[in-house]
Amino acid sequence: SGMTDPNDDAAMSELVDRARELIPGGAQTGLRAQAYETGDVAFDSASEATLTTVSGERYTDYHLGFGPIVLGHAHDGVDKAARAAIDDGVLYGAGTTTLEVEVAERLVNLVPSIEMVNFCNSGSEATYHAIRLARAATGNEKVLKFEGCYHGWHDYVDVSVYPPADRVGERYPESDGMLSAAVENTLVAPFNDPDALEDVFREHGDELAAVILEPIPHSVGCLLPEPEFLERLREVTESHDVPLVFDEVISGFRHSPRGVQYEFGVTPDLTCVAKALGNGYPVAAVGGRADLLAQAGGDNESGVVISGTYSGSLPGLAAARETIDTIVEEDVQGYLTNLGDRYRDGLTDLLEDHAIDGRVVGHRSIFSVQFGVDGEPRTYEDVLGLDEERFRAFAAGMRERGQFFTPNPYKRHHLSFAHDESHLESYLDAADAVLDEL
Numbered sequence: 001s002g003m004t005d006p007n008d009d010a011a012m013s014e015l016v017d018r019a020r021e022l023i024p025g026g027a028q029t030g031l032r033a034q035a036y037e038t039g040d041v042a043f044d045s046a047s048e049a050t051l052t053t054v055s056g057e058r059y060t061d062y063h064l065g066f067g068p069i070v071l072g073h074a075h076d077g078v079d080k081a082a083r084a085a086i087d088d089g090v091l092y093g094a095g096t097t098t099l100e101v102e103v104a105e106r107l108v109n110l111v112p113s114i115e116m117v118n119f120c121n122s123g124s125e126a127t128y129h130a131i132r133l134a135r136a137a138t139g140n141e142k143v144l145k146f147e148g149c150y151h152g153w154h155d156y157v158d159v160s161v162y163p164p165a166d167r168v169g170e171r172y173p174e175s176d177g178m179l180s181a182a183v184e185n186t187l188v189a190p191f192n193d194p195d196a197l198e199d200v201f202r203e204h205g206d207e208l209a210a211v212i213l214e215p216i217p218h219s220v221g222c223l224l225p226e227p228e229f230l231e232r233l234r235e236v237t238e239s240h241d242v243p244l245v246f247d248e249v250i251s252g253f254r255h256s257p258r259g260v261q262y263e264f265g266v267t268p269d270l271t272c273v274a275k276a277l278g279n280g281y282p283v284a285a286v287g288g289r290a291d292l293l294a295q296a297g298g299d300n301e302s303g304v305v306i307s308g309t310y311s312g313s314l315p316g317l318a319a320a321r322e323t324i325d326t327i328v329e330e331d332v333q334g335y336l337t338n339l340g341d342r343y344r345d346g347l348t349d350l351l352e353d354h355a356i357d358g359r360v361v362g363h364r365s366i367f368s369v370q371f372g373v374d375g376e377p378r379t380y381e382d383v384l385g386l387d388e389e390r391f392r393a394f395a396a397g398m399r400e401r402g403q404f405f406t407p408n409p410y411k412r413h414h415l416s417f418a419h420d421e422s423h424l425e426s427y428l429d430a431a432d433a434v435l436d437e438l
Ligand code: PMP
Pocket: 066, 121, 122, 123, 124, 125, 127, 150, 151, 152, 153, 214, 219, 247, 248, 249, 250, 274, 275
């Protein structure tokens, strides 16, 4: 189980060869080629904490679909709720539904900043809509984001997520084919730097439509925000009347059903949620101040178009309702925080035992091991020096021992409610063996 050399697997290689002719990079996932760095890989089922390949090899999954799977794969309750929605027809696109009201009520009751909410299907759509609402409300065009924060694939935000060391401080477009006017209107500042933030506001405060951030930038593992940074951010955006947007696409519902905005005591004007909201079903939302959301009312008074054929589709909303209720009722946050601490402590001890330079970072159900760096990372630049080769070797060794996570050294491990002591034990045993070989 997970012990064979993935490169020798004929069935898997045959499928991957076909995929590469039909699909750019041979897979839908954004990681594409990276997924294959440790050998051909093709999965066709998942249950609880386990991913199974087309050849029947089983892996404990720490990727969890990039994070949405907070309750575990093929969760009975969530799938039952979605199936009930399927039986009633998946999409009406024609008026109010019970499910949208029920999920909206939950979001408004739980998340401090959310007074009204609009549903969509992905995190990228949510950040796109948030920025459009903010631009409409302010009449301004420029958006400020932070190095190392990912907010989706669209041209407004796919800037300076992973700039190379010699492009830090610039507006670095992450993709070919982006609209230069969009990139020019996306300003970039270092995370956790209140002085740099105030410099941007001194120069551009009157031109800003929004400031957007991951309150914990998990796209580069885990940068915990300094309380002073979040406070100054809230003050300076408020005094300039610039909507503050928290992208809680990863943190929302995974770290807390109230969002980390509740934990940090800072209330933004707009909040984006997706991923763990639906335990893997495509459902997302932009919520926030009623006056900002009301711009999208669709009547003569409201000028913002938020649209989408599949927005509010019913299996996703049913999944969201069940996921939210389970997270709240079962104290998933408490369980995952405790389990995450045990993984972090175990890994930290192992690095020490094997005298390997590195650090373990994370928050609650998320953790990353970063080789060749030490100290608490606070900015994107603090992550830049990590040892990529060593992480890839670690990921390959762990995969041979049945532990699956992306070989991208800047990403993170996720835990789900289906992970338990037995997974912890086999993960740490595997890590012990792999670190011994590194
Ligand atoms: N924001 C954050 C913080 C994310 O991590 C992601 C996805 N990794 C997105 C936005 C975009 O979400 P989606 O992939 O659902 O479009």
